[in-house]
Each structure stands twice: as structure tokens, then as C-alpha cells.
Amino acid sequence: MDHPTLPFSDAEAHEIRALYNFPFSLAPTDEILQYPVSVWKQGNYITACIRRGLREEARKAMQHSFPVPRPQDISHLPNELLFEIFEKLHPLDLYHLCQTSKDLRELLLNGEAFSHVWKAAYENYPSIPLCPQDVSLPKWTSLLFGPDTCDTCGAEHAMTDIAFRARFCDNCMDEYYFTRSDLKRVIQTGPNYYGAALSLTRSSTRSSGINYTKHESKRFLRSDVERICQKMQKRAASAESGVLAANIDSSREFSEFLTHKMHTRECNKWCRTQYTLCERMHEATTQALARRFASHKFAKSFDPQELLSPSVTTSLYELFLYSGVRKLRGPTFRSSLTSISKIFSEARVLRLESERTQREHARCKRIHDEFDGYMATMPARNWTYLPLCGRVFNHPIVQAFVFSETADPGPGKRSPTFGEVVCELKRFIVTCFEDHQKDLYAALKIFDSRELNPARYPATVDRVDLATTIFVCPVCQYKAERLGAGESVCIGRRELGLHANCWDPESLPSSYDGSWNVRLRVTPEGTRAANFVVGLLGLDGTTTTAEKLDEIDARFICNTCYLDDECGASGRDTLTWRDCISHQVKMADEDGHDEPSFILLPEEISSCVRFHEQPFPPPNSTIWSCMRCTDHLASRVTRQTVIAHFKQLHSPYAFYDPIEDVDYFYFPQSYEIPARQKVRLPFDTPHRCMRCPEHLNKRLWSWNAVHTHLKDKHGIRAPAESDWKNVQVGNEEDEEVPAPSETECYNSISKFHQMHTINCL
Structure with a gap:
């Protein structure tokens, strides 16, 4: 018992032995394994x-037995x-x-x-x-x-220390052994005597009195240290008179010390070999005994799985090893039956817990497979509206089914069957989809009630599909403002589905305190920007859908933003119609962005911009999924991987090329929505080379750069106006722009000469 209120609770074993003058050590333990000393080490x-x-x-x-003489x-x-x-x-x-x-x-x-x-x-x-x-x-x-008896106190478990030609138990080792720091503290005769004493004093690397394992540092015997101290003092006193004799004596002692050191090293190596051999022999015997225990009559009352489990075999091995059981009979074995019963009781608890965990995992997998199978029967575009698997498994009836044998259903209640769980699961999925649609139309109704002059929409038009119906996700907006990640603007049913589960507790940020609404809402800033963009295209905002604007694929620039100047390139970022709305929502609180102000780029410039844009959605991102199966619901893959998957499993014929949004589609999580890389359009009037072929004629240049291009690429040193063309930004007619003077060219050549292509701008 070890308690601070008990007497001598803080005393060490050697202190109690010295206090009561015990001739033996107390509670010998194995220093490495922290077990009582094994039977094979006793003696x-x-x-x-x-x-x-x-x-x-x-x-x-x-060959024959003879009487022993x-x-x-x-x-x-x-x-x-x-x-x-x-x-x-x-x-x-x-x-x-x-x-x-x-x-x-x-x-x-x-x-x-x-x-x-x-x-x-x-x-x-x-x-x-x-x-x-x-x-x-x-x-x-x-x-x-x-025998393994200590030469000092007579205690057991003291094997010979070859270095000192004596046996010491653990307590005596602590008392009579010195470390290097102790040696340095004791030897204070002169500045050079510590090194001399270190080279002439016998040292041991034993870690305990019974084991032949190495200690982390050398240790010295106290009597040797005292003897060497006296010798150093005598030499210091007679240094002037007998220097030569002292040197001769030191040389002889050093030679004897080296001989002793080499012999001790060989002996310790032999002792460690014998120690390892004894340990392995006893372990092999004990392991065989633990394996044979399965056939003992006492073991027949236990489960066969428990007898053959590695944990039971290991526990029996340790018990037999340290309790001295060598045979499956006798008083030593019978005294261990209580410990054996305890081992099997713990093994039974572990087995039942493992079986329960496996049963729960099997049921969860069965429900998950049913969930995926039901999703496969639905249109792939509706998958984003379905609840997360974590929300499905938190359903009460699902938990009651999974934990039916571990949780008490209560008096008069029974556990649900798998068929009942499947029916309730399907109803739950349909209810989640309908609730999300109701939330969308409720948000539209709230928005219309706040508008002074609400627009009139045809009865046959679904407002959720319109390009002028702009929702915003408060959760993603919070993450974008605080964490700098995510896209909060939702346009069209596809993007609305990506945010259908953002309000789920698993998706909410850890800092959410419940003080603000997490449901989707209609944003007035985005709606005004959408109406403005639709008006620039000459379309009707009450009938134009988001898919229609995606087909037009026009490009715009914001006329309000200040000019950027990065890497020596001045200009504005080109925007898609979706980028215009996101830009207006993000910049609504900035100066000059009270009302949308965008410029529609002509098709001539828009085609150039699309030529230099990176593919979007990015094909190398893991945001793609097959529309014919549910293999990629848990983990999305790249575009190339999903195409290879479709060709291998779903291709109708050998040379069929999968079609995007028909065979596979862009299916990210809300936090995985990538940002489009925008192209910088130069502020100065861009020019186009009319000498390049049509497929290369989409590059835009500054005035100096196009003349350099005509000179280097086409060999035209004095280009005419027919060799290049001004591309006007806006809907105005192209106007003739006079060529700059030589002074203007000289002042601007250093700024514009490095504007290679629109991709760099």
C-alpha cells in the first residue's frame, strides 16, 4: 500500500532496510519489465x-543407466x-x-x-x-x-559484477556505486587528476544486480574511488621529489587497467549471451505451456475463441512466466487458477465488445448500402439535396436498429426490423428533399414581401431556375469572411443543391453560437446585379434561366473597381455572369458598389478571353462523379479518373466518349467549390494581329507589343494599319486610333513591352 498518510510512504527500500538493519533486500523486482523477479532468475x-x-x-x-557413485x-x-x-x-x-x-x-x-x-x-x-x-x-x-547472494548484505538476486569481482544487489549498487558526476565531485586534488582517475578506475555498465543489461553510463565502485583519491593526494604531495617514479607507477597501473578492461568486456559479453539464452529457453517453455493449456480440463469451461485469442495466450504466458508455473498440475498451478479465471473474464468482455462492434459495423454497412442503392434510383442531379450519412445514422429508428442488442428499448417496445428501417429511411430522404424545396420558396416569399415593386413572373416559370433568383448561404458566407474559403452565392438548382446540407450540425463551424439563421436566403444585392446583367444581354429577367446564360457564356468587366497594377500589367479582371453577381455581393459594402455597373465585352474580346482561360471546373480537382452509379459519392475523383471509370463499367460500346452532365458531372462539396481563375484585360486599347491564322488570332497585344510581334514573327518592319486591328472594349463602334508619337513610344515601351499575352495580364 502506498498512501501519503501512511508512515514511511516516501521512504526507499534501502532506507527501510538500513533503518531496521534487515540483512536482505525488499521486494526484488525486474528493472526492465517492472514485474516481480521471474522464477528462472531466482538463483x-x-x-x-x-x-x-x-x-x-x-x-x-x-546408453544405459548406472548408479550414481x-x-x-x-x-x-x-x-x-x-x-x-x-x-x-x-x-x-x-x-x-x-x-x-x-x-x-x-x-x-x-x-x-x-x-x-x-x-x-x-x-x-x-x-x-x-x-x-x-x-x-x-x-x-x-x-x-x-549462489546469487550479495557480498555486502547477503540479499538474494545479486549476480556477479565481473568488473569489480564481487556481487551487489540493487540496494547495495545504489549505495556503493558512483557515477561520473560523483567521481568528478570527489576528486578535487588538481585540474588534471579527474582524467587520470577516470583512466585508472574500474567501471561497470550493469543496470541492476540481477540482469546483465547495459546501463546508460559507466559507474564506479566507492572503494576504488577512495583508493584512487588517496593515491592522487600522495602523488600531488610528492610531485616535486618523485616525478619519475610516479610516472613509472602510473604506466604500470594503466597497463593493468587496460588488461582488466578487455577481460571484463569479454566476460560481460559471455554473461549477456548466457542471460539471453536462459531467457529464451524459459520463454519457449512457458509459451508451449500456455498453448497446451487449451487442452486442460479447467479450460473446457471457457469459450474456444477466448482460448485461442492472442491476448489470452500472452496473458497466460506472462502469468506462468512470473509465477513459476512449469506444469499444468501441482500447487503452483492451482494457486494460479484465480488469476487464470480473471484473465478469461477480461477476455470474455473483450470478445463480447468485439462481437458487438462488428455487429454494429455490419448493420451500418447494410444501411449505407441501402442508402446508396436508393440514391442510384434517383436522378444524379438530386444527389446534392440528399441528407448526409451522419444525419441518416442519427435518425432514432436507425440508431435503435444498429444498437438494438446494446440499448434497452424500454418495457413493451421491440427493436425495429431492417424492412421498417428501410421504409422509414426512404420517407426521411423524401422529407428532407421536400423540406429543402419548401425553404427555398419560403425564402422567395419573404423576399417578395420586402420588395416595393415585386416583378411579375409567368405562372409556368419556376423562379428557382431563373437567373435573377439569387440565394446566399449564410454558413458559407461566414466561412468566406472569417476563414477565407468557400463560395456563398447560389444560382440555379445545381448550386442550391451543393449548399443543401450546410446547415447540418456536422457542417456548421465550431464557433457557431446559434445567434443567426443558417438557412438559405435571397440576397437583394445579387438580384439587382442579375437583373442588370440580364438587361445588358437584352433578355427578360422574368423568363431567362441560369442555363440560358451559361449557354451564352458572355464576359464582363466591372466599371467601378479601381485599376489593378500587378507585375507591371494594368487592367480589369474579366468576369462571367456568375462572377458578376458574386462580385457585387462581396463588394456591396465598398465605395462605388451601391449599384451594379458592369460592361459587356463584345464577342470578339470574349472569344479571346475564353481562349486564354483555364478550364473550369478544373479537371484535375477531385470534384467529379459518375452519374450512372454511386461509387464516387463518398470520395470524388478527377475528371480523367471518372472518364476511365465510365469507359470500363458503363460504356455502351468500345469507342464511346462520355459526355459531361450526361454521363458524369461536376459534384463538389460546398467547401470544395473552386474559384475561377480570372483573366486580366489590359486597360489600354488592346490590339490584334491580322497576320496570324484564325486559330492564333485570339491573342491581344499592346500597341508596342503588336508591332514587335509583327517584326519578329512576320518580318514586317513597317506595319500598315491592315496588319493590326484595334479591339474596342464596350459596345461602341470601333474607332480609328491614331498611332502614338515617337516620344510616347519611348516612354511606354519599358512598361508595355513585357505584356506578353492576355494570360500574363
Whole structure:
């Protein structure tokens, strides 16, 4: 229990051990996995791993079983014969023989055994690290294969630290190990002594007392640091009198230090290899045990899917690994049955939740497929008026069907069937379409009630289709003003459909507070601009539809806007009739835009403008959809992709070319409506080259540029008036414009010479 109100809640384990003088460490844990120490790590696991390998080798070598001899059975043999026998043993066996009886211990620890038995045993097993010169062979064997008890406090789980030739538990490592910062703080004898001490002090990279994993930095033993400090102080005191002797002593110590460092590195590598081998062996055994658990009688009461799930196998593996279960019987296994039941209870909850999620996803997909199938039976132009899928799934009857087994329908109620959901879904879609149409005509009625002199429309005309009926989407207008994206003006049924779902909660901006109406409304500024444009074309505003003006495809310029000057090109942007209305709505609050003031460009200039315009809608944007199927409703594609899709699936014959607005159409979301790239028309009177062919005769030039073009392209140095033509902006007759003087040409050539084509202007 760990609570701030309890005594010693903030105390560390080594502090409590020092307070009560405990001779053992508290709650040994694996530093890497944060689990209690595994059973295979309890004791010298390297010794256990080697013993297991020796037993397997002996089992394979022995064809028949023999009685195991006792120590007293071989005590009468001569020493020479015993030494020949002992030389064939493993060093681990020699270590165990030393612990069997006093006679064998004395025999193996005398000088003759040192020179023959121990040395030969290590030579027969070269994989074991060689004994260093500063340690005897029996002592080295004890360090490698002795018990895992701390040399300082006697606690368990302390494997040998090869660098220091001793065993330390985690608590003693924290107490007796120094870091580099500690070493630098302790050694303050002179400015150059820190580097010397660092190069002469033994260091270890152990991260814990039981694991052979590397630490992030080197650590030093406190006794070594104290010894090196004393030595540095003595050398500092006798620096003047014994410099040569000190240097010779330092060279010898440095050589010994390098030898010790290389030997420690090789030994640590061998220890880490043995550690990894032990870990893999135990993991393989535990994993096989966890897989065999499915055939145990205790597991027959659980669901087969739970037994075979990876999460259960992993949990059982961890449980068996850290609780010491090696067989599916015995007291250790029986004590783990409660934990096993808990694992399966959690697995059952996860399985039921997964099945519920899969069932809900399958039902949602079934409803989505039905929704797409119903949309395929409707005209493609009406798809934009349909509600969003999120709004469909928020319908109460749809939610009741999807979550029928997870939500309580209440007493006396039953869950709806799929047929009932489909019928209600179709009614809901039709109702949404009708409600949107009612909103449009209600907005027209409100607009007419505010007009002083409302226009009279023929009874056979649907006002929504007229070019003079201009709606605006408040949501897209808000986004355009605050976020700088989106088109708010709606003209015709196609654009009205694109904004049919803007007021849906999923489409509203996050900053919407409900203080303004989100429904479509008729804009008076746009209506006045539309009537003005229709009047310029000489048409009747009460009967002219938006499709009719799209067929005319005329171009205009705003006579109110100030001249732009970008990249040295002065002029006005050319506008389509839809651009004129959007421009007037956006600029209604600006000076000079109280009333619309547009100029209709003659067809001669309009054809030039259309020649230089980029295709619209842009074919490379993902805003296109097939009209024969619903494959592109969820994600639009490019024009080329939808054409390839149509040819592959819907083409009536091999060489049929799909037609726009018949086989595929422009179908963006309201926030994906792209802006048309406008062409800049020069303010000065443009000129046209009469020498170019008809298909290239649509380029417009300044006076200087057309003369340069005639000189460079056609070789005419002194062009006549028949070689070029003035193109008048407006409906006036073309008037002869006198050629400028040489001074005017010189002053303007630097400004107009770089006006290449209308696409640059």
C-alpha cells in the first residue's frame, strides 16, 4: 500500500532496510519489465542453464543407466587417478565437488590440483571466460557459478559484477556505486587528476544486480574511488621529489587497467549471451505451456475463441512466466487458477465488445448500402439535396436498429426490423428533399414581401431556375469572411443543391453560437446585379434561366473597381455572369458598389478571353462523379479518373466518349467549390494581329507589343494599319486610333513591352 498518510510512504527500500538493519533486500523486482523477479532468475540462472545443458549431453551420451557413485566410493582411489578423472569435468562440477566433503575440498584446493585439474577443466571448455591473473581459479569459478547472494548484505538476486569481482544487489549498487558526476565531485586534488582517475578506475555498465543489461553510463565502485583519491593526494604531495617514479607507477597501473578492461568486456559479453539464452529457453517453455493449456480440463469451461485469442495466450504466458508455473498440475498451478479465471473474464468482455462492434459495423454497412442503392434510383442531379450519412445514422429508428442488442428499448417496445428501417429511411430522404424545396420558396416569399415593386413572373416559370433568383448561404458566407474559403452565392438548382446540407450540425463551424439563421436566403444585392446583367444581354429577367446564360457564356468587366497594377500589367479582371453577381455581393459594402455597373465585352474580346482561360471546373480537382452509379459519392475523383471509370463499367460500346452532365458531372462539396481563375484585360486599347491564322488570332497585344510581334514573327518592319486591328472594349463602334508619337513610344515601351499575352495580364 502506498498512501501519503501512511508512515514511511516516501521512504526507499534501502532506507527501510538500513533503518531496521534487515540483512536482505525488499521486494526484488525486474528493472526492465517492472514485474516481480521471474522464477528462472531466482538463483544463479547461468549455473542452472549450464547444468541443464550438461544433463542433456550426458543423457544423449549414456546408453544405459548406472548408479550414481557416492563421495566415499571414490575416496580410496589414488590422487593421480582422481586428478585424471577430475580433469574431464566441467568447472561447475569441480565447484560442486568442493562442496560435497572436506576431503574432496582439500584435494581440489591444494597446489597440485591448481596446476593440473582446474587448468585442464577450463581448457576443455573454452567457451567459459578465462581466469584473470589477479584471481585464483577456484575463486573465479565461485564468482561465475556461485549462489546469487550479495557480498555486502547477503540479499538474494545479486549476480556477479565481473568488473569489480564481487556481487551487489540493487540496494547495495545504489549505495556503493558512483557515477561520473560523483567521481568528478570527489576528486578535487588538481585540474588534471579527474582524467587520470577516470583512466585508472574500474567501471561497470550493469543496470541492476540481477540482469546483465547495459546501463546508460559507466559507474564506479566507492572503494576504488577512495583508493584512487588517496593515491592522487600522495602523488600531488610528492610531485616535486618523485616525478619519475610516479610516472613509472602510473604506466604500470594503466597497463593493468587496460588488461582488466578487455577481460571484463569479454566476460560481460559471455554473461549477456548466457542471460539471453536462459531467457529464451524459459520463454519457449512457458509459451508451449500456455498453448497446451487449451487442452486442460479447467479450460473446457471457457469459450474456444477466448482460448485461442492472442491476448489470452500472452496473458497466460506472462502469468506462468512470473509465477513459476512449469506444469499444468501441482500447487503452483492451482494457486494460479484465480488469476487464470480473471484473465478469461477480461477476455470474455473483450470478445463480447468485439462481437458487438462488428455487429454494429455490419448493420451500418447494410444501411449505407441501402442508402446508396436508393440514391442510384434517383436522378444524379438530386444527389446534392440528399441528407448526409451522419444525419441518416442519427435518425432514432436507425440508431435503435444498429444498437438494438446494446440499448434497452424500454418495457413493451421491440427493436425495429431492417424492412421498417428501410421504409422509414426512404420517407426521411423524401422529407428532407421536400423540406429543402419548401425553404427555398419560403425564402422567395419573404423576399417578395420586402420588395416595393415585386416583378411579375409567368405562372409556368419556376423562379428557382431563373437567373435573377439569387440565394446566399449564410454558413458559407461566414466561412468566406472569417476563414477565407468557400463560395456563398447560389444560382440555379445545381448550386442550391451543393449548399443543401450546410446547415447540418456536422457542417456548421465550431464557433457557431446559434445567434443567426443558417438557412438559405435571397440576397437583394445579387438580384439587382442579375437583373442588370440580364438587361445588358437584352433578355427578360422574368423568363431567362441560369442555363440560358451559361449557354451564352458572355464576359464582363466591372466599371467601378479601381485599376489593378500587378507585375507591371494594368487592367480589369474579366468576369462571367456568375462572377458578376458574386462580385457585387462581396463588394456591396465598398465605395462605388451601391449599384451594379458592369460592361459587356463584345464577342470578339470574349472569344479571346475564353481562349486564354483555364478550364473550369478544373479537371484535375477531385470534384467529379459518375452519374450512372454511386461509387464516387463518398470520395470524388478527377475528371480523367471518372472518364476511365465510365469507359470500363458503363460504356455502351468500345469507342464511346462520355459526355459531361450526361454521363458524369461536376459534384463538389460546398467547401470544395473552386474559384475561377480570372483573366486580366489590359486597360489600354488592346490590339490584334491580322497576320496570324484564325486559330492564333485570339491573342491581344499592346500597341508596342503588336508591332514587335509583327517584326519578329512576320518580318514586317513597317506595319500598315491592315496588319493590326484595334479591339474596342464596350459596345461602341470601333474607332480609328491614331498611332502614338515617337516620344510616347519611348516612354511606354519599358512598361508595355513585357505584356506578353492576355494570360500574363
